[in-house]
Amino acid sequence: MKSKEGKSKVVGVIVGTKGRVQHFGVELSLETDDDGSSYYLARSIEIPGCMSDGSSIEEALMNLGDAIQLCLTTSESATSKRAPIDKGYGSDLFVKGASLQLFQTKSSSSPASAVSGPIAESNLYPLPTRRGALANAK
Amino acid sequence: MVGSAAKKLLDQMRATSAGWSEQDFSRLFLGYGFDKKGGGGHTKYSHPRYPALLITVPRHRKLKNWVAREAVKLIEKLEALGG
Numbered sequence: 480m481k482s483k484e485g486k487s488k489v490v491g492v493i494v495g496t497k498g499r500v501q502h503f504g505v506e507l508s509l510e511t512d513d514d515g516s517s518y519y520l521a522r523s524i525e526i527p528g529c530m531s532d533g534s535s536i537e538e539a540l541m542n543l544g545d546a547i548q549l550c551l552t553t554s555e556s557a558t559s560k561r562a563p564i565d566k567g568y569g570s571d572l573f574v575k576g577a578s579l580q581l582f583q584t585k586s587s588s589s590p591a592s593a594v595s596g597p598i599a600e601s602n603l604y605p606l607p608t609r610r611g612a613l614a615n616a617k
Numbered sequence: 618m619v620g621s622a623a624k625k626l627l628d629q630m631r632a633t634s635a636g637w638s639e640q641d642f643s644r645l646f647l648g649y650g651f652d653k654k655g656g657g658g659h660t661k662y663s664h665p666r667y668p669a670l671l672i673t674v675p676r677h678r679k680l681k682n683w684v685a686r687e688a689v690k691l692i693e694k695l696e697a698l699g700g
Contacts, residue, residue: 528663
């Protein structure tokens with residue numbers, strides 16, 4: 480999967496937390512810093528400000544999944560007193576990389592409408608720091 | 618009340634987005650009244666009065682320039698809201 484610098488594409492990640500699975504749209508772009516290093520910047524469409532980066536698309540998506548989980552758990556703890564975390568995959572996090580369909584510039588309107596369709600099972604990436612997500616999710 | 622140290626840090630980040638550390642962002646956001654929550658490989662800063670004003674800062678590697686750029690934008694939004 481390649482992305483041209485200066486453009487962004489919309490992909491999807493699936494994040495499982497506390498027994499629920501949610502689909503999030505992601506705006507992904509290739510950036511270059513002043514020192515010449517390139518990386519992928521991934522932004523959640525549904526949670527503005529929730530973003531992360533990675534040296535590859537897969538790493539950026541996994542890191543964003545971690546950031547989304549943090550946003551979800553901290554916003555829930557602020558509004559709900561329900562504390563117990565479900566066992567099994569519900570306490571884990573996994574990210575599905577999407578089959579990318581669209582390329583568009585950041586100035587394009589309504590990126591959320593461009594979230595691609597079904598996600599291939601072969602694109603399931605367990606987070607390295609959390610074990611058992613893949614096995615329990617099946 | 619925003620401290621002068623946080624304002625100075627913001628001005629410096631406006632001037633250059635490179636070379637900032639996790640501790641710098643912590644000082645900046647806490648100085649502007651944001652809440653700090655950690656978990657996994659990121660730290661989340663969100664404003665108690667405007668929860669939609671938030672940013673996640675990675676803490677697992679050298680920080681890229683986008684963090685400072687987004688931090689400046691976020692605080693400019695807060696200032697526009699009168700925070």
